[in-house]
Amino acid sequence: MSDVMRAPYVLEYGYRRSTGPVIGQFLTALRDGRLVGGKTARGRVIVPPTEYDPETGDAVDELVPVGDAGVVTTWTWVAEPAPGQPLARPFAWALVKLDGADTAMLHAVDAGEPSRMKTGMRVRARFRAERSGTILDLEAFLPEQAS
Amino acid sequence: MGEREIAIVSFAEVIVERSDRDDCELLLPVLKRALGDVGLTQQDIGFTVSGSSDFLGGRPFAFVMATDVLGAWPPIRESHVEMDGAFALYEAWVRLQHGDLDTALVFAFGRPSQGPLHDVMSLQLDPYYMAPLRPDALSLGALAARAALDAGLTSEDELARIAGERRGVPTSTSEPYLREPLRAHATPTLRDGAAAIVLAAGDGARALSKRPAWIRGLDHRIEPHSLGARSLTRSVSTEQAARGAGALGFGADVAELHARFAHEEPLLSRALELPASTRVNPSGGALAQDPVMVTGLCRLGHAARAVHEGAARAIAHATSGPCLQQNLVCTLEAR
Missing domain, CATH: 3.40.47.10 (Thiolase/Chalcone synthase)
Known part of the structure; x- marks a missing residue:
């Protein structure tokens, strides 16, 4: 393929998004190093929160604090992380149900090796020192015994 | 309100490992065959709808260029879904329910060989919570696979057996994990391809097909x-x-x-x-x-x-x- 000519091709739309009253509060709390969830009319706590109850479509406007630790409900192992993923070294993707939450969130677990991962294990959030109000302010979860 | 009787009267597909043709070139023989098998041309079609994803080629509105394959004349009633062509067929079925048109052409095309598909798929995720993490599609599949295994709905042996039967090749749980607990055999075999289906209503369908x-x-x-x-x-x-x-x-x-x-x-x-x-x-x-x-x-x-x-x-x-x-x-x- 060495005879194929190559040229850079950058395609970009410079959107500015408003994150709105619910996602915006979640991201603002993350920037402050805190985790919050959305409380539905039926009392379930959705983390990360959406503006609506995923089951009923009802509006969610009450945000409540949740724990920064929780339980892994499922996981997989990434031996070769791709550019842009939360960690540059091998890590686990996991769904983590935080203490006080009724739904699980997707993030990375910095476990070192797959033998340290197990469904049902407890993990704790590690925040980045420099935070800007995005989901990446949460750098990764750590196995609780190691943190 | 009773639903109008609608049938699939024709189907054609082409699937290749990697296409060096563009979307139109890939589609042309497929559309010709789907229409030709029931003796129709584009002029006989009441509604035309396609399914594809511009993310595969990284070019916005690529699906518009694909309509070149239909020809510039006559003008057509046309639509597109940024989804699998099956969902385009749903739109065609709804459109034929209106009752004023009797035939529809549904087609789909995709060339995942144009890029790292499993990584590209992360762009379909929500832009606040998931897409910024850039989880690849294989990893998300693996999360669901483990949930199914943990719940006792299947086993790694069963996954290997299913994969072996579908692929027609021997598979084994001794193969390494691609994304634990998924081995390569339990993940999709990416291909480039195109397909087309012709829908027809009522007696029109009976006239076009012996067994709609x-x-x-x-x-x-x-x-x-x-x-x-x-x-x-x-x-x-x-x-x-x-x-x-x-x-x-x-x-x-x-x-x-x-x-x-x-x-x-x-x-x-x-x-x-x-x-x-x-x-x-x-x-x-x-x-x-x-x-x-x-x-x-x-x-x-x-x-x-x-x-x-x-x-x-x-x-x-x-x-x-x-x-x-x-x-x-x-x-x-x-x-």
Whole structure:
């Protein structure tokens, strides 16, 4: 393929998004190093929160604090992380149900090796020192015994 | 209001490992065959609709360029969905229900060979919570696979067996994990491809085909986007679509399921309450050949072909979004 000519091709739309009253509060709390969830009319706590109850479509406007630790409900192992993923070294993707939450969130677990991962294990959030109000302010979860 | 009788009268597909043709070149012989097999040309078609994803080639509005294949004349009634072609077929079916048009051409095209497909798929995720993490589609599939294994719905041995049967090659649990607990054999075989289906209503369908595959029911439903806000071990939206399409107790001879990962087959079979007498994915399905954005339409095509060739009843399923977020179910029958 060495005879194929190559040229850079950058395609970009410079959107500015408003994150709105619910996602915006979640991201603002993350920037402050805190985790919050959305409380539905039926009392379930959705983390990360959406503006609506995923089951009923009802509006969610009450945000409540949740724990920064929780339980892994499922996981997989990434031996070769791709550019842009939360960690540059091998890590686990996991769904983590935080203490006080009724739904699980997707993030990375910095476990070192797959033998340290197990469904049902407890993990704790590690925040980045420099935070800007995005989901990446949460750098990764750590196995609780190691943190 | 009674539904209008509509049937799949023709189906054509082309699936290759890697196409050096552009979308139009890939589509042209497929459209010609789908129309030609029932003696039609584009001029006979009332409504034309396609399914594809501009993300595969990284070019916005690429689907508009693909309509070049239809020719510039005569003017057509045309639509597009940024989804698998199966969902374009749903739009065509709804459009024919209006009653003023009698035929529809549905087509789909996809060339995942243009880029790192599993990474590109992360761009379909919500832009705040999931997409910035850039999880690849294989990893998300693996999260759902482990949930199914942990819940005892399947086993790694069963995944290897399903994958081996669909792919027609020996598989073993001694193979290394691609994304634990998924081995490469339990993940889709990416292909480039295109497919087309012709729909016709009532006596028009009878005139075009000796044995039309009549659509008895067609429905699609969606679940929450976030993987942690819905069950990964029960496909609720498939259950809902199955009820809407009359698939429960339908007694299909064949079911073509859009299962991109081996663990999705038992999950979908359960949601559709398939009896042991139903043959699942005799075509091999996405484990054998996954022309992304075309695979679901091919499930409809293969199910219809089974009816054309003698089956009494068949079920087709198609999916969209991460980990079976959205599901379409179609029941087809001979009359």
